[in-house]
Amino acid sequence: MTAWHGVSIAIFLLFSVPEIAQSGPDVTVLYSICNVNRFTSSDDYAGSVAEVFNLLMKKTSTSNYNLYVTSDPKYGSLCYGHGACNGVLSHQNCDSCLKYATGLIIDQCEFSIGVQFQLKDCRIRYENRRFSES
Numbered sequence: 001m002t003a004w005h006g007v008s009i010a011i012f013l014l015f016s017v018p019e020i021a022q023s024g025p026d027v028t029v030l031y032s033i034c035n036v037n038r039f040t041s042s043d044d045y046a047g048s049v050a051e052v053f054n055l056l057m058k059k060t061s062t063s064n065y066n067l068y069v070t071s072d073p074k075y076g077s078l079c080y081g082h083g084a085c086n087g088v089l090s091h092q093n094c095d096s097c098l099k100y101a102t103g104l105i106i107d108q109c110e111f112s113i114g115v116q117f118q119l120k121d122c123r124i125r126y127e128n129r130r131f132s133e134s
Helices: 002-021 044-059 091-109
Strands: 029-034 066-070 080-085 115-119 122-127
Touching: 029 091, 044 066, 044 080, 044 091, 044 122, 080 091, 091 115, 091 122
Parallel strands: none
Antiparallel strands: 029 115, 066 080, 080 122, 115 122
């Protein structure tokens, strides 16, 4: 009984410690910028922005936590995006952070032609023009 009890505790700790160490991304907002120029939901640019959000949320964590994307020209209006996460995050926590940032963008900057949100553990930027993060 005593040996089994010790093994049970060891197994519990083995599976519990990583969860405690990775409690989730820090989504504290460091800064946000919303362009005052707007688009409407019926503009071609709306489809481009939606595609950029989807690409950044799906692929940033599996692209070495740093991804630049351009929307498909089929929308008629290009959107350029950048997503990045703290490299120590798990893929799941990076994805969660970017989804949280996207929610903030929709709440605070909906229909802005360009946005930058820097959270403690991730960032998202999109524009209607090319840019680089130097």
